[in-house]
Amino acid sequence: MRGKKPKDAAQKGGNGAVTRRDFLRGASLAVSTGLLAADGAAVASPPESSAAAVVGPGKVPVTLRVNGQVHRLELEPRVTLLDALRNDLDTTGSKRVCDRGTCGACTMIVDGKAVYSCSLLAIEAEGRNITTIEGLMKDGRLSPVMQAFIDNDAQQCGFCTPGFVMAATALLAERRHLTPEEVNRGLGGNICRCGTYHGLRLAALEAAKRMKA
Amino acid sequence: MATCKYDWPEAAERHLIGKPISRIDGPAKSSGRAKYTYDINRPGMLFGKVLRCPHAHAKVTSIDISEAKNLPGVKAVRVIQGEGKEILWGGDEIACVAAVSEEVAEDAIRRIKVQYEELPFLVNEEDLERAQSQGHTRAPSVQTKGDPDKAFADPDVVISEGYYGAPVITHCCLETHGQVTEYDGSDHLRVWISTQGVSTIPQQFAEVLGLPATHVEAICDYIGGGFGSKFQIDRWGVECARLSKDAGGKAVKLMLERDAELKVAGTRPSAFAKVKVAAKKDGTLVAWQSEAWGTGGVAGAGVPPLPYVLEGIPNQSKKYTAVSTNTGGARAWRAPNHPQAAVLTLCALDDLAAKLEMDPIEFLTKNTGLAPEHLGETYNDELAKVAELSEWKKYWHPRGRGGSGRIRRGLGVSIHTWGGRGHNSNCDVLIQPDGSVEVRLGSQDLGTGTRTVIAIVAAETLGLPVEAIKVTLGDSRYPYSGASGGSTTVGGVSASTRRGSVDARDQLFAAVAPALGVPPDQLEAAAGHIRVKGNPAKSLSWKQACARLGTKTIQATGKNPGPCELGSSGVGGAQVADVSVDTETGRIKVNRMIAAQDCGLIIDMKTAESQVYGAMIMGISYALFEERVMDDQTGIMLNPNMEFYKLATIGDIPEFIVHMMTGPQYDRRGVIGLGEPPVISPGAAISNAVANAIGVRVPTLPLTPDKVLAALEKA
CATH class of the missing domain: 3.30.365.10 (Aldehyde oxidase/xanthine dehydrogenase, molybdopterin binding domain)
Structure with missing residues (x-):
């Protein structure tokens, strides 16, 4: 099990209410269970030390390493990694859609694993290597996964697209030999409304082929 | 050969039209660079949140916003539906706030105290008798054609009877409805809005806010799904602008939360029916009978066109009953x-x-x-x-x-x-002396490929590659182009672009004809050149040709509808x-x-x-x-x-x-x-x-x- 029980429930809040942080910890437990079937995807668990420390409720200093760059921020502890990046760092490629670990539009790669950044607090992401869609381009050039998405028209409105690119990138970092069934599992934690799954399947398989070559 | 000036080229002359071409905004979307309304961050921007009614049907008996107003970081609080208002569906807007962060805005919403008197409601409609007994149905519409009773009584026909239906579903756009509003001075409003009709937005805000439409600019570069649910500015759009105004003109971003998106931002009406249908033994259809009903919320539902497609069935008897339910309202759904x-x-x-x-x-x-x-x-x-x-x-x-x-x-x-059929569309086609080409119009690309078809049509007409065309849309300052509904966009924008591009090309022909020593009508634009028909060696490259314009930019306006039928x-x-x-x-x-x-x-x-x-x-x-x-x-x-x-x-x-x-x-x-x-x-x-x-x-x-x-x- 990846999730941890909140050890400090008695010290929290004072009024006995469940804080967003407690909730998210529970949610990440449930989500990681759901994602165990999806190859290459997992929800990062909070590091040992942050579970014991009591921070907030006011703003606290948070240092995030995003796409190799270090950012020092002042954030309320309840702010998710997704919201911190979108609202405080204007890094908006990752989208907020379901905001509760279902749709994958917020997928980032944290320490090599695809995670739902709506279900990870920013303070839990301290000290980790966070990669967003913005970090996948090298010298202004599209990544092979991005190019495969374009060639196979794996996007319509495009709102789910960055999440799918991140999920496919994490999947391909683990394995280069992909069957259609593995694509279904690897991208099964993301949702598209326009119905681009046909192109997405072709794109993932083609990217795998190109990256092998 | 085309018989009318603006006709589409014949199959043999098409280099781009009809070919499989990758969407031109694909790189922006797959790299995460495409900026949607949800992604707009303005200097000093505030965050808006809405308090929604938790009951399906209720009357607001009291509302107290003082505690929310006094919370540090809160810049504006507005009552939308206050004391005495009857709320007809769950999730309807009660009050809203603007604050320095999303978290503070959420805290403020929780500090608004509302008391309700709960009232009787109906939220499910499949049981028509129950809906009728509770007074939630409207007078049915009845239509008859031919003699259905006689047709069904014919002993030589085969009759099938059944019950069929589809429930209410939602649009569930991945980008929720919403906007960022910002005042420039006291009477100019700029709105970034997730919309299917960017050209229609200024007039909608102007009417409600008492501003001239010329003082409102709407922007929508990218939209994360609409499917028919994003034509109106909605009450939350108006309230967002008012929060901006109350907060001294500051930008306010108010995007719906996911639960609100599913409760109040659009549904597809349900439809259920008892159907009886008859055919001769050889399969020839002779009679149709349907008793149908459905709901689209308080206002009833759209009536399904029955019998569908095979509408010429000679004998028909149809009855339709709209059911009013205390639920979020229907909108056009694909x-x-x-x-x-x-x-x-x-x-x-x-x-x-x-x-x-x-x-x-x-x-x-x-x-x-x-x-x-x-x-x-x-x-x-x-x-x-x-x-x-x-x-x-x-x-x-x-x-x-x-x-x-x-x-x-x-x-x-x-x-x-x-x-x-293609909608009303206007566009400007610009050819610059340096050879660059732009098509501008107040349209929007829902992800259907609108940008790309515009580029293809302009490129085909001007003999250029698709990459040579810059398509600028998503802003109400560009020429009016219709809202994207009813599958009307591709017909509208391709026709206006074709007409505008033909006219722009002809202006270029006129400018370079003397240099090539032939009348303009002897020229053609192909393969990146302006050349003499039948004598391709006699030509100017596109860049050379455009350089002949000197300092004059060609600007031609294309319209739909217009001369020569380009769609149906x-x-x-x-x-x-x-x-x-x-x-x-x-x-x-x-x-x-x-x-x-x-x-x-x-x-x-x-x-x-x-x-x-x-x-x-x-x-x-x-x-x-x-x-x-x-x-x-x-x-x-x-x-x-x-x-x-x-x-x-x-x-x-x-x-x-x-x-x-x-x-x-x-x-x-x-x-x-x-x-x-x-x-x-x-x-x-x-x-x-x-x-x-x-x-x-x-x-x-x-x-x-x-x-x-x-x-x-x-x-």
């Missing part, structure tokens, strides 16, 4: 009323074909003469095409004769129609579904879907096919999974989220065969819209395939395992 009409009609006809022991493709083909005008022949061609591509003869079996194993396989078919309306379409049903678990697996679709002249084969794939996937989603679940006891929606409002995921998706109908008889019709038609048939086709597999009809969508098992048990 092909409004048609998917429901397809389920009610094509499932009933499929049951009749089964009773006649006829192959449903043969049965439909026999009756396509009952479809409007030119569509009969189109349907015959499309039905023959899906039969061929699906290997129908090999896989189809009479109903229920799919073996006795646990897994039963079956095939089903459906047909559909849609209008899709009225498409058909046929689809086959191939499913396997697990008779022990009730689970349905779609194995294959096959589509034949016409849409006149196709501009971009790649994005056209994507529309059909996407529509069928959306169709699988509503056929198997989607349903808004309302609680009879509390009146609230039980699945306003994405884990229980189920959408198809990649593992639910079968193999597809998409065949676009092409050739002179389709090209001749000009450009016709495509976004909506292919989403209509999947519900009926999949339901018919399931009936074919298991020998019994599962009456209503979604075809969930519990309903499949219940139908099997009843059989």
